[in-house]
Amino acid sequence: MITDSFIDKESILIKSGDGGDGIVSYIRYKGVANGGPDGGDGGNGGAVYFVGDRHKTNLNEFAFKHKFVAENGARGDTKNCHGKNGADLYIKVPLGTVITDKETGAFICDISYDGQTRLVMQGGRGGKGNARFTTSRRHCPHFSQKGEKTEIKRVGLELKVIADVGLIGFPNVGKSTLLSKISGAKPKIANYHFTTLSPNLGVVNYYDDSFICADIPGLIEGASEGVGLGHDFLRHIERTRLLCHVVDISGCEGRNPIDDYKQINLELKNYSKKLANLKQIIVLNKCDMFGAEENIKLFKKHVKKYKIFTVSALTGDGVKEVVKELSECLKDIPLYVPQEDTGFIYNVKESDSFEIVRDEDGAFVVIGDLVKMLSRNIVLDDTDSMAYMQKLLRDKGVIKKLRLEGAKDGDTVVIGDIEFDFVD
Numbered sequence: 001m002i003t004d005s006f007i008d009k010e011s012i013l014i015k016s017g018d019g020g021d022g023i024v025s026y027i028r029y030k031g032v033a034n035g036g037p038d039g040g041d042g043g044n045g046g047a048v049y050f051v052g053d054r055h056k057t058n059l060n061e062f063a064f065k066h067k068f069v070a071e072n073g074a075r076g077d078t079k080n081c082h083g084k085n086g087a088d089l090y091i092k093v094p095l096g097t098v099i100t101d102k103e104t105g106a107f108i109c110d111i112s113y114d115g116q117t118r119l120v121m122q123g124g125r126g127g128k129g130n131a132r133f134t135t136s137r138r139h140c141p142h143f144s145q146k147g148e149k150t151e152i153k154r155v156g157l158e159l160k161v162i163a164d165v166g167l168i169g170f171p172n173v174g175k176s177t178l179l180s181k182i183s184g185a186k187p188k189i190a191n192y193h194f195t196t197l198s199p200n201l202g203v204v205n206y207y208d209d210s211f212i213c214a215d216i217p218g219l220i221e222g223a224s225e226g227v228g229l230g231h232d233f234l235r236h237i238e239r240t241r242l243l244c245h246v247v248d249i250s251g252c253e254g255r256n257p258i259d260d261y262k263q264i265n266l267e268l269k270n271y272s273k274k275l276a277n278l279k280q281i282i283v284l285n286k287c288d289m290f291g292a293e294e295n296i297k298l299f300k301k302h303v304k305k306y307k308i309f310t311v312s313a314l315t316g317d318g319v320k321e322v323v324k325e326l327s328e329c330l331k332d333i334p335l336y337v338p339q340e341d342t343g344f345i346y347n348v349k350e351s352d353s354f355e356i357v358r359d360e361d362g363a364f365v366v367i368g369d370l371v372k373m374l375s376r377n378i379v380l381d382d383t384d385s386m387a388y389m390q391k392l393l394r395d396k397g398v399i400k401k402l403r404l405e406g407a408k409d410g411d412t413v414v415i416g417d418i419e420f421d422f423v424d
């Protein structure tokens with residue numbers, strides 16, 4: 001979604017490089033008319049990686065660039081020269097980016113630390129040149145292997161900010177002012193609602209400790225159902241360990257501070273149980289304003305669940321104590337654990353699975369990925385290539401399976417475009 005040019009959800013296309021083709025070539029130079037084969041292998045295609053980058057704070061750039069393609073491997077060359085491998089592609093994303101496969105919705109990985117480098121799509125393997133297919137009986141193969149082709153995949157990127165503390169509260173209560181006082185962050189501060197339109201992160205230092213605090217857009221009634229900017233941003237506090245609940249205790253906007261506090265907690269509860277169960281500390285802000293004192297007394301009388309601090313984020317009064325408490329509390333709360341990586345990688349490795357079916361004429365038809373691989377690599381009118389295919393059929397167990405399925409001498413076998421008589 002886009003708000004004030006902050007994008008935290010995007011989908012992009014990725015493709016690793018195709019493998020370069022192996023080539024057919026023969027040694028030819030002065031004095032050697034019919035040299036042996038010297039066709040080189042194709043280079044491997046580049047892979048696609050995602051990399052965690054702590055300097056990135058949003059997914060904005062992915063709104064403009066949707067397609068990310070790694071370099072293809074180069075064709076092999078004569079004189080047994082290996083084609084150049086394609087360069088790998090590294091896509092930098094902010095910390096907290098969850099990557100999923102768009103087609104199936106399957107989770108791929110959760111980029112959670114700076115420099116994390118996660119292989120997501122392997123490059124295609126380069127094909128072998130004809131020189132590789134020489135055997136004691138096949139001196140001069142007239143065929144080579146094509147490089148593996150890779151597929152384009154659509155992946156979803158979703159940024160879920162990772163912070164230790166989440167600042168929550170109604171709009172205009174002083175969350176950004178507080179963040180600017182306790183950290184080096186310089187969020188926009190103004191006297192109107194929804195000044196903050198996207199999460200701001202600040203690093204808070206307390207003696208030797210430091211932690212990250214996230215200021216998110218103000219929540220209002222119905223936020224959990226998407227009213228205001230609520231729903232989209234509530235997920236940014238999903239991954240915090242502690243909440244700092246800021247309440248405007250001056251009541252200067254005509255609301256009752258106790259109702260504010262209850263309303264925000266209700267929104268958290270409606271959004272997720274986990275958020276509702278997070279520990280909170282309560283910061284009663286704008287204590288410098290007229291009317292605050294009376295409200296503080298009332299608030300303290302009615303709300304007993306969490307520790308309460310009275311501050312003026314504007315003057316800085318009481319702010320130090322809040323930082324101290326946040327730092328102490330965090331010591332007892334386990335660190336955020338990223339979603340477990342399942343190790344999913346888009347794999348272009350060719351599968352050699354196959355099945356045998358009978359067609360209406362009784363012919364044995366071989367189907368499956370093995371057939372795709374054969375049709376890519378076999379040259380129909382080349383006897384060596386056909387001999388190579390026969391060897392592959394034996395090695396991959398196709399001949400054995402045909403026998404088991406009842407194939408007898410003279411029965412027709414169909415593999416892709418190739419049709420031949422079975423000879424046991």
Ligand SMILES: Nc1nc2c(ncn2[C@@H]2O[C@H](COP(=O)(O)OP(=O)(O)OP(=O)(O)O)[C@@H](O)[C@H]2O)c(=O)[nH]1
Pocket residue numbers: 169170171172173174175176177178188189190191192193194195196197217218219285286287288289311312313314315
């Ligand atoms: N008097 C007084 N004013 C304050 C205090 N803290 C913040 N303000 C003022 O309140 C207004 C809103 O402050 P922000 O920090 O922008 O509030 P916010 O909660 O981040 O607001 P949104 O981003 O709109 O949700 C600004 O005009 C601040 O100067 C305080 O302790 N005392």
Ligand SMILES: [Mg+2]
Pocket residue numbers: 175176177187188189195196215
């Ligand atoms: Mg703000």
